[in-house]
Amino acid sequence: MTTTGEITFKTEPFVLNFGPVHPSTHGVYRMRATLDGEVVLDIEPVFGYLHRGIEKLAEERTYTGFIPLTDRLDYISPMSNNLGYCLAVEKLAGIKVPERAEYIRVIMAELQRLANHCIAVGSFLSDCGAMFTPFMYMFREREKILDLFDMVCGGRLTYNYMRIGGVSQDIPDEFLPALQKFMGTMPGMIEEWENLLKQNEILLARTKGVGILPREMAINCGISGPVARGSGVKWDLRKADPYCIYDRFEFDIPTGEVGDCYDRYRVRVEEMKQSLRIIKQAMEKVPSGPVRAEVPHLIRPPAGEAYAHIEAPKGELGFYIVSDSSIAPYRCHVRPTSLINLTALREMVKGWKVADLIAIFGSIDITMGEVDR
Amino acid sequence: MAIVDSMNNTRLPMQVTPADWPGGYWWHWLFFTVILIVFVLVMVMGAIYIERRGLGRMQSRLGPNRVGPFGLLQPVADAIKVLLKENIVPNSADKVVHWLAPIIAFVPAMMIFAVVPFQNGALLADLNIGILYVIAISSVSTIGVFMAGWGSSNKYSLLGAMRNVAAVVSYEIPLVLAVIGVVLMAGSLSLNQIVLKQDIPFILLQPLGFLLFFAAGCAEINRSPFDLFEADQELVAGFHTEYSGMKFAMFYLVEYGEAIAMSAIITTLFLSGWRGPLLPPWLWFILKTLIIFFLMVWTRTTFPRARIDQLMALAWKFLFPLALINLFITAIQILVWPDALPWILIFINIAIMVILILLWSKFFKLGWGRIEV
Amino acid sequence: MTVALSIKEIASQIEKKYPGSIEEAAPNSLIVKSDFLLAIAGYLKDTEGLKFDYFNYVSAVDYYTYFEVVYQLTSLEHNHTVIIKTRCYNRENPTVPSVTGLWQGANFQEREIFDLMGIRFEGHPNLKRIFLWEGFPGHPLRKDYLQ
Numbered sequence: 035m036t037t038t039g040e041i042t043f044k045t046e047p048f049v050l051n052f053g054p055v056h057p058s059t060h061g062v063y064r065m066r067a068t069l070d071g072e073v074v075l076d077i078e079p080v081f082g083y084l085h086r087g088i089e090k091l092a093e094e095r096t097y098t099g100f101i102p103l104t105d106r107l108d109y110i111s112p113m114s115n116n117l118g119y120c121l122a123v124e125k126l127a128g129i130k131v132p133e134r135a136e137y138i139r140v141i142m143a144e145l146q147r148l149a150n151h152c153i154a155v156g157s158f159l160s161d162c163g164a165m166f167t168p169f170m171y172m173f174r175e176r177e178k179i180l181d182l183f184d185m186v187c188g189g190r191l192t193y194n195y196m197r198i199g200g201v202s203q204d205i206p207d208e209f210l211p212a213l214q215k216f217m218g219t220m221p222g223m224i225e226e227w228e229n230l231l232k233q234n235e236i237l238l239a240r241t242k243g244v245g246i247l248p249r250e251m252a253i254n255c256g257i258s259g260p261v262a263r264g265s266g267v268k269w270d271l272r273k274a275d276p277y278c279i280y281d282r283f284e285f286d287i288p289t290g291e292v293g294d295c296y297d298r299y300r301v302r303v304e305e306m307k308q309s310l311r312i313i314k315q316a317m318e319k320v321p322s323g324p325v326r327a328e329v330p331h332l333i334r335p336p337a338g339e340a341y342a343h344i345e346a347p348k349g350e351l352g353f354y355i356v357s358d359s360s361i362a363p364y365r366c367h368v369r370p371t372s373l374i375n376l377t378a379l380r381e382m383v384k385g386w387k388v389a390d391l392i393a394i395f396g397s398i399d400i401t402m403g404e405v406d407r
Numbered sequence: 408m409a410i411v412d413s414m415n416n417t418r419l420p421m422q423v424t425p426a427d428w429p430g431g432y433w434w435h436w437l438f439f440t441v442i443l444i445v446f447v448l449v450m451v452m453g454a455i456y457i458e459r460r461g462l463g464r465m466q467s468r469l470g471p472n473r474v475g476p477f478g479l480l481q482p483v484a485d486a487i488k489v490l491l492k493e494n495i496v497p498n499s500a501d502k503v504v505h506w507l508a509p510i511i512a513f514v515p516a517m518m519i520f521a522v523v524p525f526q527n528g529a530l531l532a533d534l535n536i537g538i539l540y541v542i543a544i545s546s547v548s549t550i551g552v553f554m555a556g557w558g559s560s561n562k563y564s565l566l567g568a569m570r571n572v573a574a575v576v577s578y579e580i581p582l583v584l585a586v587i588g589v590v591l592m593a594g595s596l597s598l599n600q601i602v603l604k605q606d607i608p609f610i611l612l613q614p615l616g617f618l619l620f621f622a623a624g625c626a627e628i629n630r631s632p633f634d635l636f637e638a639d640q641e642l643v644a645g646f647h648t649e650y651s652g653m654k655f656a657m658f659y660l661v662e663y664g665e666a667i668a669m670s671a672i673i674t675t676l677f678l679s680g681w682r683g684p685l686l687p688p689w690l691w692f693i694l695k696t697l698i699i700f701f702l703m704v705w706t707r708t709t710f711p712r713a714r715i716d717q718l719m720a721l722a723w724k725f726l727f728p729l730a731l732i733n734l735f736i737t738a739i740q741i742l743v744w745p746d747a748l749p750w751i752l753i754f755i756n757i758a759i760m761v762i763l764i765l766l767w768s769k770f771f772k773l774g775w776g777r778i779e780v
Numbered sequence: 781m782t783v784a785l786s787i788k789e790i791a792s793q794i795e796k797k798y799p800g801s802i803e804e805a806a807p808n809s810l811i812v813k814s815d816f817l818l819a820i821a822g823y824l825k826d827t828e829g830l831k832f833d834y835f836n837y838v839s840a841v842d843y844y845t846y847f848e849v850v851y852q853l854t855s856l857e858h859n860h861t862v863i864i865k866t867r868c869y870n871r872e873n874p875t876v877p878s879v880t881g882l883w884q885g886a887n888f889q890e891r892e893i894f895d896l897m898g899i900r901f902e903g904h905p906n907l908k909r910i911f912l913w914e915g916f917p918g919h920p921l922r923k924d925y926l927q
Binding site: 081082085087089090251253254255256257267269274275276339341343350352354356364365367369373374376377378406 | 781782808833834835836837839841842850852856859863883884885886887888889892896910911912913920921
């Protein structure tokens with residue numbers, strides 16, 4: 035029933051299926067939304083269209099052979115997935131990574147964060163209707179980052195670069211000068227986007243106050259990453275539980291206050307600036323040396339279990355590995371950032387309109403590869 | 408009969424056919440009908456080309472540039488492709504409504520050009536109620552859109568069609584009020600007379616009217632930033648989701664045809680139509696129309712999209728009061744100072760426009776927020 | 781630095797509050813009996829000094845004779861973490877109480893464990909398969925699942 039003043043119209047809610055094939059559901063994600071006119075009453079998410087059984091496949095691959103499969107988890111930021119998995123196995127086996135590899139890993143992870151946020155912000159803005167213009171501008175920058183990755187490991191989407199004990203091969207000589215050149219232009223680009231978008235009336239009207247995620251709910255649902263930080267939870271694993279060598283770098287953690295779509299968008303843009311800061315510091319101090327620890331080809335970690343988590347661009351990505359000292363993991367469980375971040379979607383969209391549903395969903399920034407595994 | 412007598416009688420003030428036209432009424436009609444149809448189709452193709460190249464260049468990529476030199480034959484390729492596609496009609500669609508909808512949407516877009524002057528006296532029908540005819544006819548295509556949405560038996564289409572009807576009905580009022588300001592200044596409803604009276608283009612004398620007409624016109628014809636009737640990211644394709652083949656081509660034609668028609672009307676009303684030094688008048692007319700169309704493409708590239716309740720709020724709470732105030736001020740100016748120097752009037756009007764827009768936007772709240780469910 | 785709390789300390793605290801609930805206090809994790817799981821989880825969430833408000837993940841491992849459900853909890857305030865485990869020895873119909881009432885983040889993850897491992901969670905608001913379709917035979921992630 036919709037009521038306007040004294041008049042009551044009898045209306046009926048209907049179910050609209052935002053099917054797996056939809057221009058803006060970021061992959062094969064299906065929602066069955068119950069709508070009353072334009073107002074969303076309830077949504078029911080349906081997953082599983084991209085389920086490939088990666089956790090079961092892990093039990094049949096060797097430890098090193100599983101790294102290409104981690105590439106395909108969150109296919110927008112594969113370097114981070116590789117890093118998380120390698121950290122878990124190194125923790126399990128007690129392998130120490132050489133210094134040069136640590137610095138290279140940090141540079142790659144932060145470049146990956148930049149690339150991921152380019153897509154995240156670009157798709158969020160095009161979901162708000164900005165006709166692909168910011169999307170194209172951000173993809174132009176992402177192309178430069180992908181060229182850098184191409185130089186290092188030969189791939190643009192699935193890198194398979196990190197290995198257990200380091201990285202697979204050393205960075206070529208032209209990498210650091212190219213990175214220097216990229217670092218010269220990128221801050222100017224971010225500045226340009228800020229000027230175009232930060233005070234845009236229509237964007238503010240679409241995103242300010244929309245899809246608020248209260249701080250308590252964010253903590254209760256286990257939400258992490260820019261979504262949680264947008265709601266005011268000052269929790270970043272790079273500071274709270276430093277891995278690799280993040281404790282040697284200086285950077286801030288941007289946090290939002292209200293937890294609406296605008297805050298999440300601002301947090302991502304600020305994180306890009308902080309990533310540039312970290313890369314700059316890391317670039318200056320890369321030592322020489324081996325890039326990989328001496329580990330046997332077929333690693334047999336001692337029996338036990340380990341959990342290692344990293345601050346992936348989308349949130350807390352963790353790998354829980356149980357080993358029985360054979361060549362394959364006994365059990366490998368991936369803590370799926372995107373699936374857990376979706377837990378609060380239902381509460382966030384109730385009462386908003388169809389257009390907001392898409393905008394809120396875009397602001398959470400998920401990848402179905404991680405949700406379904 | 409009386410009509411034939413009046414056609415042959417050359418002393419009437421209102422002429423359907425100019426006195427010196429060889430062949431009389433029917434040749435005049437045939438000649439202009441052919442010219443109009445050719446003109447509309449060619450201009451639509453030119454508009455499609457300008458849009459795609461312009462959009463591409465503004466998004467830092469090349470637009471289509473393969474088909475023909477500079478991609479000039481791209482619209483031809485599009486037309487051929489669309490003609491060769493299979494015409495799919497959903498099983499549960501209302502066949503007659505589904506079939507009639509594109510025609511009812513397309514015909515009014517063409518009919519608007521009947522009263523638009525290409526040169527002094529060169530139009531299909533020099534009605535002395537020209538602009539009233541334009542406004543009346545342009546509303547008829549909404550019926551076509553709604554028939555498309557209803558006849559497709561698809562919830563997405565229905566949502567898009569409902570949004571369209573609500574918005575078009577709301578934006579008629581600021582549109583008409585903005586036009587009345589021009590009519591008061593020109594003293595006639597006939598489009599030819601309005602152009603003849605524009606020694607100084609009315610855009611300078613009625614700046615607020617121009618902005619209101621442009622905004623309301625964009626909303627009527629479903630252009631960004633108000634293109635939420637076929638919002639790609641939310642409703643797949645809105646009311647024309649279920650159309651393919653030639654019927655889809657008709658809707659495509661409708662969109663660009665109406666854009667060109669709106670640009671032509673703006674040119675005649677505000678930019679003094681075909682008047683200009685040196686070049687032949689019809690060339691001036693085409694040039695000015697294309698400039699206004701380019702302005703529409705420019706706003707499409709730059710802005711995100713409004714939401715439906717924000718759209719309605721903009722029409723009723725922002726544009727409508729401003730249009731009323733504009734009308735009052737114009738009327739007062741004409742009554743009190745009919746012979747005022749134009750430059751003072753221009754200055755006063757521009758100042759009023761700036762003050763009003765700034766003031767009103769401070770008190771204006773775009774749409775409402777979350778509804779309690 | 782997130783500190784992994786000393787298991788011995790927590791074990792003694794919990795043993796005092798809920799006697800007989802601890803099955804084993806392994807070096808890295810605390811194994812509790814499934815009947816006491818909800819009570820202990822609530823205790824860990826609300827007690828001052830522990831305050832485990834952030835739910836990292838829940839996972840399940842199939843050790844041929846028993847299933848082990850693993851929970852990791854973190855406290856954002858005190859920056860410490862703990863791993864809780866519980867075992868079910870029933871292969872046909874393993875059941876564990878659901879912690880969705882305490883931490884909503886467990887919702888989708890428990891559904892996933894039900895889908896892929898077959899462990900039922902009592903008290904879960906919507907326990908149905910999440911990745912595989914209704915009517916899929918068997919639970920693929922079990923060790924004895926054949927193609």
